[in-house]
Amino acid sequence: MKHLLLATAALACAAAPLLAQTATPTEGxxxxxxxxxxxxxxxxDLSARDMAVKPGDDFDxxxxGGWAxxxxxxxxxxxxxxxxxxxNLSQVQLRSLIEAAPATSLIGGxxxxxxxxxxxxxxxxxxxxxxxxxxAAVKDKAGFARLNGAQSAGFGLPLFSPFVYSDPNRPGINTFYIGQAGIGLPERDYYLKPDFQPQRTAYRAYIERALAMAGYPTPAAHADAIMAFETEIAKVSWAAADRRDLDKTNNPMTVAELKKLAPGFAWKEFLAGAMVGDPGTxxxxxxxxxxxxxxxxDxxxxxxxxxxNAFHTIYQASPYLAKTFVDSRFEFVRSLSGVSAQRPRWKRGTTLVDQSLGEELGRAYVERYFPASSKQEMEELVGNLKLAMGDRITAAPWMSAATKKEALAKLNAMKVMVGYPDKWRDYSKLKIDAADLYGNVERSHAFEWAYTLTDLNKPxxxxxxxxxxxxxxxxxxxxxNKIVFPAGILQPPFFNPKADPAVNYGSIGxxxxxxxSHGxxxxxxxxxxxxKVRDWWTPEDAKxxxxxxxxxxxxxxxxxxxAGTHVNGKLTMGENIADLAGLAVAHxxxxxxxxGKPAPVIDGLTGDQRFFLAFAQSWRDKQRDDAIRQQVASDPHTPSRFRVIGPVRDLDAWYAAFGVKPGDKYYVAPADRPRIW
Structure with a gap:
């Protein structure tokens, strides 16, 4: 799965809408x-530019620059x-819907x-x-494994992370996946590299505080032991770049084979606790x-x-506990991103409803904020982009006819989904009690895990x-093999039916x-x-x-x-290719x-100039240093500044649009510009 890092539908149930409706204009x-x-x-926004900067020296x-x-x-x-x-706009929109919901409804409650x-x-x-x-009642490691598996449906951190998704070897069938887990910091590097010592110190202090606040015995000694345990796990865990390699992560096996591979863990009990039993392959x-x-x-x-286990239960539950727990957790979390203040409570409450009742809330959201005309225009845009991608595949001089045929078949089969699903989820079996926050969140976790398991070994x-x-x-x-564009991202400046076409193509295009291009x-x-995961390329084309x-x-x-933190080209390769190819296809x-007609000149800017400016505007971002360090260590997306600079400097049209020449900082000679799609 690749993420970007943004009519009347058939209903899954016959229940009446649970949101109060009003014609009065709202805050949203x-x-x-x-x-x-x-x-x-x-x-x-023309005022966002810094006209003292040459486009070829720093297009972001x-x-x-003026905005920054x-x-x-x-x-x-x-x-x-x-x-x-x-x-933030979407949060205000959602708040207006949530606060209109009666307390007797799932959302309001x-x-x-x-x-x-x-x-x-x-x-x-x-x-x-x-x-x-x-x-505390666990008597042995088999019992621990069973309880740890059950925490897939509640608070706590499974030592191994289970989920269900399409089988890479049996197209059209959902299978059981299991991956490494067990660490509380964002990535293994946080345990192993000197650069992250401040975050390790903050994490160790938080572990001790959390245990002490919950009345756990000898919190200091246990915090030291937990840090040592997680550090050992980090040492043997895969780096983020390797975890995105399909050739390395596609390892089908049975439970018996897993037991033979990793005999030190009680797999039968873990899977039973997760309500999976024997998932087959x-x-x-x-x-x-x-x-x-x-x-x-072992x-x-x-x-x-x-x-x-107790610490991670406290850690995950803390946002739904007393303020002392919330503040203690925030004291640690702020060390990861550099933030200085907590989000207002209404924003955190909105996020909880959004995460727990997403499609229930989404139904009301699209009714108010996503007109049918936007869905139609977006579907037309996607159709145009697929045609353009087909043209690029057909014209690729480095690709053989055999590989092109397979690529075009994949493109033609790619499903497009815009705005919202055709069938809405049914949340009627989820119990919500307006006087039981902790229980609501636990029941929501259990509800989601049960929903996940309904797909196991099914089409x-x-x-x-x-x-x-x-x-x-x-x-x-x-x-x-599908692409999905939720209604939430289809708002200005990403998408605006009233905007110049160059802007819509440069942004949402x-x-x-x-x-x-992720395909x-x-x-x-x-x-x-x-x-299906298989090699459909000729060896020469692949090389x-x-x-x-x-x-x-x-x-x-x-x-x-x-300073001192470089982008990991291997970890971010897929996203970077999609940025470059996506921009080329959009152009x-x-x-x-x-x-075939020339684009109009608007405010002294040509169509191509407006196209590339719109692209840069879409990635406008000013980040804290700690947030950038966390992103570089753990996220397959390049920091936004270089999501602007990186793709444009490899596209010939950008050079022509802004007169970028040799000697400019980010100039790349034509022969040295990579040609990927």
């Missing part, structure tokens, strides 16, 4: 109108920019339970008691890490394992979405192209039209692709968004939309 409606007005009259600052100079990052955000602008801070504070640590008692992802983690588990004292339901309609993002479904990036190219990707990766290795589609 006002915010929507204000957001659209920011980018009038044609879709770009040229397009966004006058913008301060809010204390509760790791960054500020267009992505956060649209996300869950929100009320979160916003009743006085009640939550009065309960203190008492909601944790039953879960901590279950951990499963996909074991980080194969070589499993025996090492199992061996660490040698670790049960007392340490129980303390580790893939291609109509299901992995994102809610209100999500400000998009994704490529990988083995499901590049997003569309990005998701299409043909360094990993997507290993998946065929049916969703040519890999050679160009190697040149491309070295470009990104050179980027240094924070082709824009030219196609002109029907």
């Amino acid at each position: 409606d006002t915010a929507t109108a204000t957001q659209a007005k920011k980018y009038e009259p044609w879709g770009f 600052n040229y397009a966004n 100079k006058r913008t301060e990052i809010p204390g509760d955000q790791p960054s500020a920019g267009v992505g956060y602008d649209v996300f 869950l929100y009320k339970s979160f916003m009743d801070e006085a009640r939550v504070d009065a309960l203190g640590a008492r909601p944790l008691a039953a879960d901590l008692a279950k951990i 499963m996909i074991v992802q980080e194969k070589s890490a499993f025996p090492a983690i199992a061996a660490i588990f 040698k670790t004292p049960l007392d340490t394992l129980k303390a580790w 893939v339901d291609g109509g299901k979405w992995l994102m809610t309609p209100q999500t400000v993002n998009a994704y490529n479904g990988g083995e499901e 590049a997003v569309i192209g990005h998701e299409i 043909f990036d360094d990993q997507g190219r290993k998946i065929d039209a049916t969703g 040519r692709f890999d050679a160009q990707a190697d040149i491309f990766g070295k470009q990104y290795d050179s980027y240094e968004p924070v 082709d589609a824009y030219l196609r939309s002109l029907g």
Whole structure:
């Protein structure tokens, strides 16, 4: 699965809508109108530019430098920019819907339970008691494994991470996946590299605080043991770049084979606790890490394992406990992103409802904020982008006819989903109690895990979405061979029906192209039209692709968004290819939309100049240094600044549009520009 890092539907149930409806303008409606007005009259904020900067020396600052100079990052955000602008708008829109819901509804009841801070504070640590008692009652490691598996459906951190998704070897069938887990910091590097010592110190201190607040015995000694345990796991865990390699992570095996591979862990009990039993053939992802983690588990004292489990239960539950727990957790979390303030409680409550009742809330969201006309226009845009991608595949001089045939078959089979799903989820069996926040969240976790397991070993339901309609993002479904564009991202400046076509193609068009191109990036190219992982390339074509990707990766290795921190070209390869190819495809589609006529000049800017400025505006972002370091260590997406600079410097049209010449900082000679799609 690849993420970007943004009519009347058939209903899954016959229940009446659970939101109160009103014709009165809401805070969300006002915010929507204000957001659209920011980018009038044609879709770009001209005041955001820094005209003292040459486009070829720093296209991000040229397009966004004026904005960056006058913008301060809010204390509760790791960054500020267009992505956060649209996300914050969506939060205001959702708040207006949530607060209109009666307390007797699922949405209203869950929100009320979160916003009743006085009640939550009065309960203190008492909601944790039953879960901590279950951990304390564990008598042996088999019992621990069973309980740990059950935590897939509740608070706590499974030592191995289970999920269900399309089988890479049996197209159209959902299978059981299991991957490495067990660590609380964002990535293995946080345990192993000197650069992250401040975060390790903050984490160790938080572990001790959390255990002490919950009344756990000898919190200091247990915190030391937990840190040592997780550090051992980190040492044998795979690096993030290796975890995205389909050739390495596609390891089908039975439970018996898994037991033989990693004999130090009680697999039968773990799977039984997770309500999976024997899933048949499963996909074991980080194969070589499993025996090492199992061996660490086998040698670790049960007392340490129980303390580790208790801590992660407290850690995950803390946002839904008394303020002392919330503040203690935030004191640690702020060390990861550099934020200085917590988000307001209403925002945290909105996020909880969004995460727990996503499609229930999404139904009301699209009714109010996503007109049918936007869905139709977006579907037309996607169609144009697919045609442009087909033209690029057909014209690729480095690809043989045999590989082109397979690529075009995959493109033609790629499903497109816009706005919202055709069938809505039924949440009627989820119990929500307006006076029981902790219980609501636990029951929601259990409800989601049960929903996940309904797909196990069943045919893939291609109509299901992995994102809610209100999500400000998009994704490529990988083995499901589909691209999904939620309504949440289809707002200005990403998409605006009133904007200049150059802006829509440079912004949402590049997003569309990005998701299409994921089907043909360094990993997507290993998946065929049916969703099966297989090598459908001729050896010669594969060598040519890999050679160009190697040149491309070295470009990104050179980027240094924070002093001493370089982008990992291997980890970010798929996203970077999708950025470059997506922008190229969007530009082709824009030219196609002109029907052979010249684009008008607006405010002294040509069509191509407006196209590239719109692209840069879409990635406008100002990030905190700690947030960048976390992203570089763990995220396959390049920091936004180089999502602007990186793709444009490899496209010939950008050079012509802005007169970029040899001697400019980011100039690349034509012969040295990688040609990937």
